[in-house]
Amino acid sequence: MASSQMVTSIKVKRAAGFIGAYVENLDLAADLDEAIVAELRRVLLTHKVLFFRDQHLNHASHVAVGRRFGTLHTSPRTQNLPDLEGFPEILTISPQVDEKLVGANREAIFRKNWNTALSGWHIDASQVVNPPAIAILRAERVPPFGGDTHWTNLVAAYEGLSPAVRKMCDGLQAEHTFWAAHNLDSSVPAERQAMEEIGSQRVAVHPVVRVHPETGERALFVNPSRTARILGMSPVESRHLLNMLFEELTRPQYTTRFSWAPGSVAIWDNRFTAHLAATDIDHLQGEDAVRIMHRTSTRGEVPVGPDGFESYATAGQPLDEPGAQIPATAGASQR
Ligand code: SIN
Numbered sequence: 003m004a005s006s007q008m009v010t011s012i013k014v015k016r017a018a019g020f021i022g023a024y025v026e027n028l029d030l031a032a033d034l035d036e037a038i039v040a041e042l043r044r045v046l047l048t049h050k051v052l053f054f055r056d057q058h059l060n061h062a063s064h065v066a067v068g069r070r071f072g073t074l075h076t077s078p079r080t081q082n083l084p085d086l087e088g089f090p091e092i093l094t095i096s097p098q099v100d101e102k103l104v105g106a107n108r109e110a111i112f113r114k115n116w117n118t119a120l121s122g123w124h125i126d127a128s129q130v131v132n133p134p135a136i137a138i139l140r141a142e143r144v145p146p147f148g149g150d151t152h153w154t155n156l157v158a159a160y161e162g163l164s165p166a167v168r169k170m171c172d173g174l175q176a177e178h179t180f181w182a183a184h185n186l187d188s189s190v191p192a193e194r195q196a197m198e199e200i201g202s203q204r205v206a207v208h209p210v211v212r213v214h215p216e217t218g219e220r221a222l223f224v225n226p227s228r229t230a231r232i233l234g235m236s237p238v239e240s241r242h243l244l245n246m247l248f249e250e251l252t253r254p255q256y257t258t259r260f261s262w263a264p265g266s267v268a269i270w271d272n273r274f275t276a277h278l279a280a281t282d283i284d285h286l287q288g289e290d291a292v293r294i295m296h297r298t299s300t301r302g303e304v305p306v307g308p309d310g311f312e313s314y315a316t317a318g319q320p321l322d323e324p325g326a327q328i329p330a331t332a333g334a335s336q337r
Pocket of ligand 1: 095126139150151277278279280295297
């Protein structure tokens, strides 16, 4: 049973110039008051990602916190892990768990197929028509160094563009696919299997600029991992424009970086941020490489552009559609 906590307002310390804030006086496992949840939501919308240290969440309290922010995704998982029994809302993200489940650190292997230096920056599940709105990630075990996560503010990136480019982007749409940032080799069985299982499962067309359903702000809604092309442009034009937007949205000035410790939690607005998961521990061995993270995500709205354009799927179902087929690489397809 969660204890209640006598906190009347939350203490926030900004993490960087454009994005991120540390929330310093809150026990997320406590029975949070409605007013505190509303305040948390308000600061989340302002700072886009919130960081919490020394928390004591387990799967049950993690799910309970997630539910304070919306309806959680509960897709059936093939992550057949005893400790996830009864918690279909939790996605475990871990090289070691991957190795146990499929015999390989799949993400590290696929990183070798990245086709640009910015591949890896992503908006969770932007290949679906209704990407998650709010994500909560907690660290169970992390390496003694490395393994940080970076976030970037997509509103700041949009606002940093010149008025002429903003105006052009306001009316554009782009296709998002799972493997947009990879060149997979169909002669390698594992890569062919991955392409077949999740390559074309879900493809969505989103506005290049998204209007936030709660704040009305505009943000770039493209990301280096999943955005494959801009509709209505030649491949060369599309590649040049996307590369420019990817460079813009990953400019260090719009980003913040979080070093995890066991018990750390990050909550982000997946509608208006992109993030880059740890990429600097693939070469490490033993305890230095152990990283076990758990994530919940709330259901998101179908994105809408400044001109009223609404995203649509060209393949696959929305997340959590009843009867949706979840492939063996389910964990990966949710990212
Ligand atoms: C994610 O991509 O949602 C997880 C980020 C991380 O593992 O650092």
